[in-house]
Amino acid sequence: MGRAEERRARQKSARRAKRAAKAGGIRRFFTWKWLLGYLLGLCALFIGGFFILYLLVEVPPANAAAKAEANVYKYSDGTIMAKEGKVNRESVPLSKIPKEVQHTFVAAENKDFYSDSGVSFTGTARGLVNTALGRGKQGGSTITQQYVKNYYLNQEQTVSRKLKELVISLKVDQQKSKDYILQGYVNTSYYGRGAYGIQAAARAYYNKDVEDLSVEQGAYLASVLQAPSQYDWSAAGPNGKRLVKARWNYVLNNMVEKGWLPKGEREGLKFPIPIEPRPIPGLDGQTGYFIEAAKKELYKAGVNENEFEAGGWTVTLNIDKKKQKALETAVRSQLTDKLDPKKRKVDGNAQVGAVSVNPKSGGIVAMYGGAGATKHYINNATRSDYQPASTFKPLILAAGLENGSTAQDSTPITASTIYDGTSRRPVKGSDTAFAPPNEDNKSYGPISVQKAMNNSVNSVFAQMAVDVGLDKVKNTAIDLGMNEDAGGFDVRPAMSLGVMGASPRDMAGVYSTLDNHGKKVTPAIVKSAEKGDERSQLPDPTNGQAISRGAADSVTSVLTGVVDDGTGQAVRQQGQAVAGKTGTSDDNKSAWFSGYTPDLVTSVGMFGEQKGVGKQVSLKGTAGGGRVNGGDYPAKIWAAYTQAALNGQKASKFDLDTDMGAAVKPPPSPSSSDTSESPSSSPSATESTSESPSSSPSSSESASESPSASSSASPPDGGDTPSPPGPSSSASDDGGGFLRRDQE
Known part of the structure; x- marks a missing residue:
């Protein structure tokens, strides 16, 4: 063997030895023991970081949007007169929601709600990954997490928001009862048709108060939460109707599985088609006068004005729909239909105010304040600048x-x-x-x-x-x-x-x-005036x-x-x-x-x-x-x-x-x-x-x-123009039982 060949052999041997040494070092570094140690270290780091996060993140106050509610005004028979406020929401205590309706929401969103810790770690992890990868909104959150997102946080899709949601949900589950969380969830969720909260939704879809909802109607409202615009029956296409029906069946089947609905009863339920959407009553006509008078009365009774204006109140008036209609008709038929301001300038100056009272209860059963609160600002029924x-x-x-x-x-x-x-x-x-x-x-x-x-x-x-x-x-x-x-x-x-x-x-x-x-x-x-379980003393x-x-x-x-x-x-x-x-x-x-x-x-x-x-x-x-x-x-x-x-x-x-x-x-x-x-x-x-x-x-x-x-x-x-003594011979029966005279 020549020198050249010997040198090449030594070099080749050295390279093999070097590769072997390198490979041995990697194997030594990545043994199963080392790998396990690394994983445990990462877990410890994650747990430590989460512990620190848990300590640092406090349960925040409710966000303004979650607390914003409308004040609802009703006639004496309980029918809606008007809603006043930017947000169509009317919070109700869980005690007013039938138990089977409560269960429809649990069956739809979180079957294990009553036994879980308030969070779904797998769902949250999946959401974190998808959010980091920009894949948009993902499901998998518990009712508690959805409530936290609605009430304490916001709807933004970021990793930091999801981590906060996880921590706050754990704390809320520890600090609050399941009924408290479920009540918050159904009252803060958006149901479509401009309705926030289950009471507004019950009105919007079935023209009912929440306590009157049936289990099948509750199942629809629980279903529509998944996709309010797509699942609104009045606006849904064939596919949307198919999907919401499937979701409705899914909810009821889950209730049977959990023992919340008898199977025989489930088989007899039919899909409850909602009513057509209707506009929220406004403050035109006499309604504006009613509301202004009601507010003044409540404030005088001690209701805090700032708290009232924050919303969430249900105010039932003594106004009787039948009598109110009769009063408005009487003003129109006996006076306003006879006025012609274009022909006679004085006709434009005529104002009418009227108040009708049940003397036994003291309730104002009808009131006429003028042409309408948006047309004539002063309420003629309560103004006191004219002589009696x-x-x-x-x-x-x-x-x-x-x-x-x-x-x-x-x-x-x-x-x-x-x-x-x-x-x-x-x-x-x-x-x-x-x-x-x-x-x-x-x-x-x-x-x-x-x-x-x-x-x-x-x-x-x-x-x-x-x-x-x-x-x-x-x-x-x-x-x-x-x-x-x-x-x-x-x-x-x-x-x-x-x-x-x-x-x-x-x-x-x-x-x-x-x-x-x-x-x-x-x-x-x-x-009456109430907010949740609170009832104002009048x-x-x-x-x-x-x-x-x-x-x-x-x-x-x-x-x-x-x-x-x-x-x-x-x-x-x-x-x-x-x-x-x-x-x-x-x-x-x-x-x-x-x-x-x-x-x-x-x-x-x-x-x-x-x-x-x-x-x-x-x-x-x-x-x-x-x-x-x-x-x-x-x-x-x-x-x-x-x-x-x-x-x-x-x-x-x-x-x-x-x-x-x-x-x-x-x-x-x-x-x-x-x-x-x-x-x-x-x-x-x-x-x-x-x-x-x-x-x-x-x-x-x-x-x-x-x-x-x-x-x-x-x-x-x-x-007052006096009548002559005794009944007037010119008096005549108008056919309705009232005797009228042309002269007072």
Whole structure:
């Protein structure tokens, strides 16, 4: 062997030795023991990292989107009126969800929910890998994980979010009960049709409250969660319908497997096709007025405004759908259909407000606030900037009866007490000169209180207010429900003509208290308000005795005479007892009828408001007529509404504890011989000469306490046009039981 060959052999041998040494080193490095050690080290590192992550990651507060809910408003029968809020969600406690419906969600998403630790490690690992590889959303999460994602985190698909979801889910499962987690899950999930939460979904798909869902309907809602847009039956194509039916069957079969649904019952279930989508009720029409009034009532009752506006409340109102429809129809048929603002500018100024109350419960069963909250911002039913006029007169009599007051000659004030009805007769016993004119400056001479109420004689009630005591009159009025803060409630003789401010709701409350035998009624629009298991404590609308039953019943008895034989004849109903009072304010800026039956009290106000300006203006000429009196449009609206609202009910009578007034017996008219005797407040013949209309207050006094002394001036109460004594021969039956008159 030559040197060259020997050198090559040595080099080749060295290379083989080097390769062998290298291979031996790798084998030594990757033995099974070493590999196991490496794996254990990696596991320890992962566990240590997860432990640190577990310690660092806290359960965060709920995200804003998960807490956002709508406030739901319902009619008295429980049907939805409106939802207010950006998110159509209404959380409900799990106790309201039928058990079998609860099980449909568990069967659909997580059969082992009640026994697992709150997480699926295999599902989470698969999700992490797919997220890292950009493969999009993956299933496999537990109900707890989905709840955590909805309530605490967000919907982003990142590795860090999934790791947080895993840690928080473990903690939530340890800290909360399974029922708490399931409740959160069904209330935070999105079901399609704009519905967040199971209650909104039950309404959207089946027009039901969640407690009324059947197991098959629950199974559909649990199925639709997987793909809300694709599985919505109304929008799904053939494939979507096939898939959601398959999912529905899958849910029910899982329930049978878990023992939550008997197999025989399962076989009899049919797929529950949802209703067509419907728009969420808005705040147009009267609804906006209802909601604003309800909010004010709740805040006054102590509900925190910020908490309420955050959403999640269910507010049931006392509004009766049938009666509300009847009231709106009455306003339209009796007035608004007759208005033509393009032809008559004054027609654009006519506003109507009305409130109807159940006097026994105090609930507002119907309310009319105007053309609509989006068209006329001010709620005419609750505004108190117009005078109630002669509808205040019954309160003066109530004060006299309650306080046992007497007239100027010490005669007790009753329905049969005789007063001087001379127009512009100066009031006696007043520190302030006051001599109000009657309507058309008509003088009645000696007249009973009953007749004076029937014909709304201003001079009688101006004197009576002073006889009773103006302070006492005001106090009684406030006790009955008048709003002292409405403005113009000054203690002065002109108060007797209703020159203070009042709303239809105020007057409905006053007359409800009279109807309720003197027990105070504060009209309430809210029946109940609750959020989850929390129920707001609302004041009792009927609480405490405002005036004695005898005084209240006596006023009611007198007010039946106004309807039977006075300015309120437009509302007479055959067989049905009705009491009420008309009112027309100074310069005809407002006209009223407030009246009641034993079961229903309604106050209707008509107001002149210059369109676009808000200034109070006269109603004269509305709908092409002349002066608008309380016995005109307000009484006609009242009559049409009451007839419809009480349709189908048996006519009722007042149960009165009194021996006076028109409901007991007609008051005797003073005979010619009676005039020779000095009536309670009637001047003698000599006094009559010295206290003639010409002796009314000076112009400066009139300006502060009464209208112009001119005989052509309108009386401060607008002068309810009186009816002649006895039933009018021109009265006619309208076919619906109400007798109407063209003149108030």
